[in-house]
Amino acid sequence: MxxxxxxxxxxxxxxxxxxxxxxxxxxxxxxxxxxxxxxxEVADVVREAADTRAMGYLPAAERTAARRATAQWLGRSFDWHLPEGNVFLLPDVLSGLRIAIQRFTPPGSPVIVPTPAYMPFLTVIPAQDREVVEVPSLLDADGRYRLDLDGIDAAFAAGAGLLVLCNPWNPVGRVLTREELTDLAAVVDRHGGRVFAEEIHAPLLLDEVPHVPYASLDARTAGHTITAVAASKGWNVPGLKCGQMVLSNDADVAAFAPYATDAGDTVGLLGARAAIAAYTHGxxxxxxxxxxxxxxxxxxxxxxxxxxxxxxxxxxxxxxxxxxxxxxxxxxxxxxxxxxxxxxxxxxxxxxxxxxxxxxxxxxxxxxxxxxxxxxxxxxxxxxxx
Ligand SMILES: Cc1ncc(COP(=O)(O)O)c(C=O)c1O
Missing domain, CATH: 3.90.1150.10 (Aspartate Aminotransferase, domain 1)
Structure with a gap:
């Protein structure tokens, strides 16, 4: 039991x-x-905040600590090593998708969503006044899904600017292999496209297949990817509202810098403390x-x-x-x-x-x-x- x-x-x-x-x-x-x-450890930080009446804005030092805890967790868990300055706090990962569309794609360009997909991708994108291009994935005889690279290739060729890559893949349960990600990277790179790598389920690996952060593959993917992670799924704290966007090249960090404070100010103290506790002690x-x-x-x-x-x-x-x-x-x-x-x-x-x-x-x-x-x-x- x-x-x-x-x-x-x-x-x-x-x-x-x-x-x-x-x-x-x-x-x-x-x-x-x-x-x-x-x-x-997460329950403790929330209880302690109540005991000490700590319900104010997120202090700068704690924001930095949350960025650092995220970077350290990524390094420890996935051998993906980035400076904490490449991590930005957001209330949730879908906010990261909105930012990826607004800040990192050509105005008006369609967004590719391989399906079956996490449901809100299909509504958040139109709410940003962008067309969704659904690319149905390939279903093998054993029930496993594979990305349709030809379909993705055609969608980029037709003008799409961004691909939403959910890995581990809600709802179909796949953890994409390094080979699959490398094949995808070649397609994206050929078109000068961008990828929003939605990796919120990365802590939840049920087989021996490792999670490979897409941006960590090579210089190409580091150059074209905006990654989003969070403690929300692995440690069950989505209601506390703290996700993280990870930028993996200097140009993107510089481009996002003017907006970072504004975006970071939407994060609450309890969410940041919970993320630190989860990533550090969870x-x-x-x-x-x-x-x-x-x-x-x-x-x-x-x-x-x-x-x-x-x-x-x-x-x-x-x-x-x-x-x-x-x-x-x-x-x-x-x-x-x-x-x-x-x-x-x-x-x-x-x-x-x-x-x-x-x-x-x-x-x-x-x-x-x-x-x-x-x-x-x-x-x-x-x-x-x-
Ligand atoms: C793939 C995926 N992305 C995003 C979310 C929602 O995350 P957030 O609340 O951080 O936007 C979920 C929640 O189920 C999810 O499964």
Whole structure:
């Protein structure tokens, strides 16, 4: 037994997250949050801030400390060594996408999004008055996705200025290999394009495949990439609002310098302190969580195999499962079916792009007995239909 096994649905609903309160009659598996709380070191800094009434603006020294903690974590974890001056604090990684579009692409140029994609990419980009070019990815027979490099090549050739690269890949669970990233870099470089490397799930690696920060590959990728990371997913603190944008060349650092203070002023004290605590002292907690998630991933694979008509893409990283339900041809899409008939709230694949039609996204960072219950309810709903 792991202590996470003992967390109950009642406790989770009482804690009041959207995941557990939006559909009070369903198991919440649609928002990328974990049900496992936060590292004690993070809880301590928040508690201490309350005890000392520290609720003011983020002092410059602590901003610097958060930038340094991020740079040190990147160096330790991924052998990517950058000065702390290349790290900029932002409230979240999607703010980094807005900045990448506004500051680092030609005005009006379209933005490429390989799909299936994290849903907000498809709405944040149009909100910046830019066209999204969806490039559906290639699905292999074993359920693994690969980037469609020819499609990406054509989209850059047609005038796109930026590619959004989500790795580890929400929602399909891939961790792209060095070879795949190198092949992509050649395409981007050929067109003088830019990449927004969205690496928020980098701490959550479930296999032996290492995470390679795209910008760390070589001088070309360092030159054309804007990276975003955060402690939000790995250490479960998205509500505290502190992400980090990492620039990997001097020209970009100089270009962004006039806007850096303005952007950094949007970050709160608690978010910065939580990021420092997570990056500096959170490895032990993270290792435990990743071990638990591996067990959940394996259980999920077993239980999905018992449901006729559903296939699971192999999950190499993240705590997100991508379920191919196309064979079931569920009326109204899988998310609607499983919420109504199984009491499990999933994300419908169509919100991840047109390539997601007939698919659903399931967040499996939940106590294992609840995960088992969710999958059993889904299985019974499918069997009842037959
Ligand atoms: C790939 C990806 N990017 C971004 C986010 C949101 O991050 P933020 O709140 O830092 O914008 C999530 C959250 O689920 C995510 O999975």
């Amino acid at each position: 792991h202590p996470f096994d003992e967390i109950t649905v009642e406790q989770l609903r009482a804690a009041g997250s959207t995941k557990w309160t939006l559909f009070p009659d369903s198991i919440g598996a649609f928002i990328a949050e974990m049900d496992f709380g936060v590292p004690p 490895q032990g907690w993270l290792d435990d969580v990743v071990g638990y998630l591996r067990g959940n991933r394996d259980l999920l694979a077993e239980l999905v195999a018992e449901i006729p008509g559903i296939r699971l893409s192999p999950v190499e990283g993240t705590y997100i499962a991508w379920l191919d339900c196309r064979e079931l041809d569920l009326p109204g899409g899988p998310a609607r079916f499983f919420r109504r008939e199984a009491g499990v709230a999933l994300t419908d694949g169509t919100t991840c792009g047109t390539a997601g039609e007939g698919f659903a996204r399931l967040i499996f960072a939940m106590p294992r007995p609840i995960l088992r219950q969710a999958l059993e309810q889904m299985r019974d709903a499918v069997l009842a239909r037959a």
